[in-house]
Amino acid sequence: MERQRFILDESRLPKEWYNIQADLPGPLPPVLHPVTLEPVKPEDLAPLFPMEVIRQEVSTERYIAIPPEVREIYRLWRPTPLVRAVRLEKALGTPAHIYYKNEGVSPAGSHKPNTAVAQAFYNKTQGVKRLSTETGAGQWGSSLALACNMFGLECQVYMVKVSYQQKPYRRSLMHLWGASVTASPSSETEAGRRILAQDPDSNGSLGIAISEAVEVAMKDDETKYSLGSVLNHVLMHQTVVGQEAMSQMEMAGEEPDVVIGCVGGGSNLGGIAFPFLRRVLKEGARTRFVAVEPRACPSLTKGIYAYDYGDTARMAPVTKMYTLGHSFVPSGIHAGGLRYHGMAPLVSALAKAGYIEAVAYHQNPVFEAAVLFARTEGVVPAPETAHAIKAAVDEALRCKESGERRVILLNFSGHGHFDLAAYDAYLAGKLTDTEYSQDQLSASLAELPRVQ
Amino acid sequence: MERQRFILDESRLPKEWYNIQADLPGPLPPVLHPVTLEPVKPEDLAPLFPMEVIRQEVSTERYIAIPPEVREIYRLWRPTPLVRAVRLEKALGTPAHIYYKNEGVSPAGSHKPNTAVAQAFYNKTQGVKRLSTETGAGQWGSSLALACNMFGLECQVYMVKVSYQQKPYRRSLMHLWGASVTASPSSETEAGRRILAQDPDSNGSLGIAISEAVEVAMKDDETKYSLGSVLNHVLMHQTVVGQEAMSQMEMAGEEPDVVIGCVGGGSNLGGIAFPFLRRVLKEGARTRFVAVEPRACPSLTKGIYAYDYGDTARMAPVTKMYTLGHSFVPSGIHAGGLRYHGMAPLVSALAKAGYIEAVAYHQNPVFEAAVLFARTEGVVPAPETAHAIKAAVDEALRCKESGERRVILLNFSGHGHFDLAAYDAYLAGKLTDTEYSQDQLSASLAELPRVQ
Numbered sequence: 001m002e003r004q005r006f007i008l009d010e011s012r013l014p015k016e017w018y019n020i021q022a023d024l025p026g027p028l029p030p031v032l033h034p035v036t037l038e039p040v041k042p043e044d045l046a047p048l049f050p051m052e053v054i055r056q057e058v059s060t061e062r063y064i065a066i067p068p069e070v071r072e073i074y075r076l077w078r079p080t081p082l083v084r085a086v087r088l089e090k091a092l093g094t095p096a097h098i099y100y101k102n103e104g105v106s107p108a109g110s111h112k113p114n115t116a117v118a119q120a121f122y123n124k125t126q127g128v129k130r131l132s133t134e135t136g137a138g139q140w141g142s143s144l145a146l147a148c149n150m151f152g153l154e155c156q157v158y159m160v161k162v163s164y165q166q167k168p169y170r171r172s173l174m175h176l177w178g179a180s181v182t183a184s185p186s187s188e189t190e191a192g193r194r195i196l197a198q199d200p201d202s203n204g205s206l207g208i209a210i211s212e213a214v215e216v217a218m219k220d221d222e223t224k225y226s227l228g229s230v231l232n233h234v235l236m237h238q239t240v241v242g243q244e245a246m247s248q249m250e251m252a253g254e255e256p257d258v259v260i261g262c263v264g265g266g267s268n269l270g271g272i273a274f275p276f277l278r279r280v281l282k283e284g285a286r287t288r289f290v291a292v293e294p295r296a297c298p299s300l301t302k303g304i305y306a307y308d309y310g311d312t313a314r315m316a317p318v319t320k321m322y323t324l325g326h327s328f329v330p331s332g333i334h335a336g337g338l339r340y341h342g343m344a345p346l347v348s349a350l351a352k353a354g355y356i357e358a359v360a361y362h363q364n365p366v367f368e369a370a371v372l373f374a375r376t377e378g379v380v381p382a383p384e385t386a387h388a389i390k391a392a393v394d395e396a397l398r399c400k401e402s403g404e405r406r407v408i409l410l411n412f413s414g415h416g417h418f419d420l421a422a423y424d425a426y427l428a429g430k431l432t433d434t435e436y437s438q439d440q441l442s443a444s445l446a447e448l449p450r451v452q
Numbered sequence: 453m454e455r456q457r458f459i460l461d462e463s464r465l466p467k468e469w470y471n472i473q474a475d476l477p478g479p480l481p482p483v484l485h486p487v488t489l490e491p492v493k494p495e496d497l498a499p500l501f502p503m504e505v506i507r508q509e510v511s512t513e514r515y516i517a518i519p520p521e522v523r524e525i526y527r528l529w530r531p532t533p534l535v536r537a538v539r540l541e542k543a544l545g546t547p548a549h550i551y552y553k554n555e556g557v558s559p560a561g562s563h564k565p566n567t568a569v570a571q572a573f574y575n576k577t578q579g580v581k582r583l584s585t586e587t588g589a590g591q592w593g594s595s596l597a598l599a600c601n602m603f604g605l606e607c608q609v610y611m612v613k614v615s616y617q618q619k620p621y622r623r624s625l626m627h628l629w630g631a632s633v634t635a636s637p638s639s640e641t642e643a644g645r646r647i648l649a650q651d652p653d654s655n656g657s658l659g660i661a662i663s664e665a666v667e668v669a670m671k672d673d674e675t676k677y678s679l680g681s682v683l684n685h686v687l688m689h690q691t692v693v694g695q696e697a698m699s700q701m702e703m704a705g706e707e708p709d710v711v712i713g714c715v716g717g718g719s720n721l722g723g724i725a726f727p728f729l730r731r732v733l734k735e736g737a738r739t740r741f742v743a744v745e746p747r748a749c750p751s752l753t754k755g756i757y758a759y760d761y762g763d764t765a766r767m768a769p770v771t772k773m774y775t776l777g778h779s780f781v782p783s784g785i786h787a788g789g790l791r792y793h794g795m796a797p798l799v800s801a802l803a804k805a806g807y808i809e810a811v812a813y814h815q816n817p818v819f820e821a822a823v824l825f826a827r828t829e830g831v832v833p834a835p836e837t838a839h840a841i842k843a844a845v846d847e848a849l850r851c852k853e854s855g856e857r858r859v860i861l862l863n864f865s866g867h868g869h870f871d872l873a874a875y876d877a878y879l880a881g882k883l884t885d886t887e888y889s890q891d892q893l894s895a896s897l898a899e900l901p902r903v904q
Contacts, residue, residue, distance in 0.1 A: 003462060003463075004462070004527065005462045005527060007459050007461065007462075009459065010455060010456070010457045010459075011455075073830075075456065075457060076535075076539075076829060076830045076831075077830070083528075087528075105557060106830075107826075107829075107830030107831050107832065108830075109869070146830060149827055150830075168872075169621070169869070169870075169872040169873075172872035172873070172875055172876050173832070173872060175875075175876065175879060176823065176826055176827075176832065176872070176875050176879065177826070177827065178827070371628065374559075374628055374629070375601050375628075375629065375630070377528060377559075378525075378528045378529070378558075378559030378560075378598060378602075379528075379559050380559070380625070380628065417561070417621070417869040417870065418621075418869065420620075420621040420624035420625060420628070421620075421621075421624070423624055423627075423628050424624050424627065427627060427628065
């Protein structure tokens with residue numbers, strides 16, 4: 001039988017994270033303070049993050065060592081498998097080879113623990129008692145709950161209300177790992193109360209939930225904040241995915257022509273793409289990189305590249321990124337992890353420079369691809385992940401037309417075990433494909449800070 | 453770092469199943485026809501099973517080749533990891549080494565696809581159109597749905613009503629893989645209607661659901677029946693687990709002193725234990741084997757070794773086994789997969805002969821062990837699996853007292869992603885530990901067929 005699963009021994013677990021800031025064509029635009037709109041200083045960020053995380057956020061060292069305590073937790077599930085989706089290829093009748101890196105095997109079911117464990121560790125070593133955070137579909141919240149549990153930290157999660165209601169099991173998972181979970185917007189914070197005053201039925205959004213979590217950290221010396229995507233250090237922690245995938249593609253004797261990831265904040269795409277992107281930046285390789293987003297929240301395909309706040313209440317730092325505006329509230333699609341108004345500055349800069357392409361899909365065709373994947377490969381994808389699968393399927397179908405035998409690598413960022421209600425809705429024909437309103441977009445873009 | 457994950461390359465996927473019938477101290481007592489109570493002939497079983505499955509059921513060949521088509525599906529997730537639970541050991545402060553074989557990584561989340569895929573394949577090659585089956589917690593039903601989907605068979609699942617209500621996501625999973633699912637007892641079958649007439653609020657049981665599924669297969673030439681545990685061929689298909697574990701324990705340089713599995717019908721214990729048990733039977737090894745059952749359904753610890761029907765409506769073959777009586781209906785514990793009145797004839801005979809020990813636990817201490825496991829190792833166990841974990845924890849604590857450094861191997865038969873409501877109930881202090889009533893047991897034992 002031809003080999004189709006590429007498994008690394010635990011001795012091959014990466015020892016360093018790859019920091020793409022060392023290899024960018026130019027430096028990232030500076031991060032601004034949300035009040036002064038002047039470049040932030042490390043001490044401005046100190047109430048939110050431990051010093052080592054702040055150092056990593058701005059570092060231009062190419063490789064940063066992964067602490068042994070972090071690797072000790074990583075190897076509860078890492079290295080993760082790389083699998084060639086042979087049955088999917090056959091079902092599509094494509095000459096393309098499709099590989100998926102299965103990050104769904106982590107205890108929380110996604111790639112998110114890769115950074116959660118690192119962040120919890122650095123907070124623990126700095127004596128922090130509690131982490132606050134937001135979560136969309138619960139992938140991030142459950143991952144930080146897991147990580148805090150492993151290092152004996154308390155964990156307070158603000159969960160976007162629509163997901164809190166749709167995904168009760170991810171909430172249970174957070175409780176099981178000892179976290180406290182609050183539906184956002186909540187009346188626990190000023191930011192939440194302001195939103196509720198305007199719209200008592202608010203579905204919530206990642207932007208709002210971030211405001212709540214940031215506010216709690218700002219007001220309590222023993223609490224710091226942890227973000228599951230967007231920031232440079234988060235994307236760097238995720239590069240264990242791409243580094244492993246690179247070794248595994250070598251085992252398979254192939255080189256990816258296209259690397260695909262879904263994007264909410266951008267971390268799973270960054271994680272799998274950056275080690276391969278280094279070869280493009282430094283060695284002239286010609287790999288393509290595709291970011292896949294929902295049509296309901298299309299920051300790369302319909303947003304603008306501009307300075308914007310990271311959160312709705314304008315408490316988080318201001319970065320230059322593709323954004324729909326910090327007050328943009330996407331419809332309640334099932335891919336809750338992709339409902340973020342902005343995009344990681346690193347992904348944004350690389351997209352702006354032409355290194356990363358973007359494509360957007362409605363959720364019905366995305367679920368169609370997810371069902372095909374589940375019925376051919378067995379594994380059930382998260383709705384977020386299904387966006388990457390849809391793009392891979394389309395790429396493979398183009399290969400079928402052209403007869404090209406391209407090698408496609410996608411980040412299977414998480415399983416869909418806690419999203420089965422969404423599959424029920426899809427199979428019952430009850431999923432709607434909502435377009436955002438142009439008026440809403442214009443209104444939210446009008447609220448960008450004036451520092452362009 | 454000391455190694456803790458033992459991963460086999462896909463080239464090490466077993467090529468044969470191990471059939472312990474070749475090595476038993478004596479032959480199994482004959483299987484009887486449910487109506488005549490005379491030994492069954494292969495043709496009696498032909499309406500239910502394809503001929504190759506019937507042949508395997510009675511075979512005494514030591515090794516039976518796994519068809520390439522079955523291995524092709526197995527390797528979507530096999531070989532599965534063997535992991536040393538180092539963090540659990542530390543939390544317990546035990547000198548024991550605890551290893552778990554993680555069968556939760558299959559697409560359906562348990563060991564069950566190991567036999568589902570084989571059975572679906574043999575039915576497909578014999579031209580069968582549809583498989584009917586029962587399921588408790590849904591582990592088996594979702595596995596057969598997956599397998600039928602892979603080979604293009606229809607699948608009809610009768611799901612025990614209490615689980616149908618408690619585990620909606622396993623139902624969704626079956627739908628996703630194209631199966632039809634009916635709550636049992638149902639009004640679709642005579643067996644179901646009889647039960648509903650006596651008790652319209654019946655919680656259902658595996659025995660009742662089996663009757664429904666068997667009835668459907670008996671009445672339709674294009675439908676055959678598939679059983680997820682109990683029978684000899686099922687336990688044999690599960691020996692891929694033990695064979696892999698044996699290679700992995702060699703990688704770890706250790707030999708298990710104790711092998712532990714939870715038991716409903718007995719297949720996950722048989723699967724991990726039999727390859728090791730062969731060494732006891734043939735080579736004088738002194739490994740212990742522990743079957744762990746719920747106090748609510750304690751067939752090995754409180755049942756008797758006698759001939760009994762496999763199902764409530766007396767349509768399934770009569771086998772000699774440990775049984776609580778075919779009319780025994782256990783309380784609605786969350787470990788739905790362990791709610792079966794009988795025990796695999798192979799496990800029963802080996803328990804009777806002293807090769808397998810048994811222990812029974814209430815669900816609260818079982819969930820306590822499950823939470824400890826989830827908080828140390830990360831992975832969330834199914835309530836069934838948690839029974840094996842509880843026994844492993846107790847064994848490790850005895851080692852702590854005695855100072856012995858025993859090697860414990862447990863079958864982590866499945867993850868608990870679809871059982872989080874049970875964790876919620878446990879953490880909220882709402883789980884009850886129900887003892888069966890002695891009157892109920894006496895009444896059901898009085899209904900055994902008179903062929904002792």
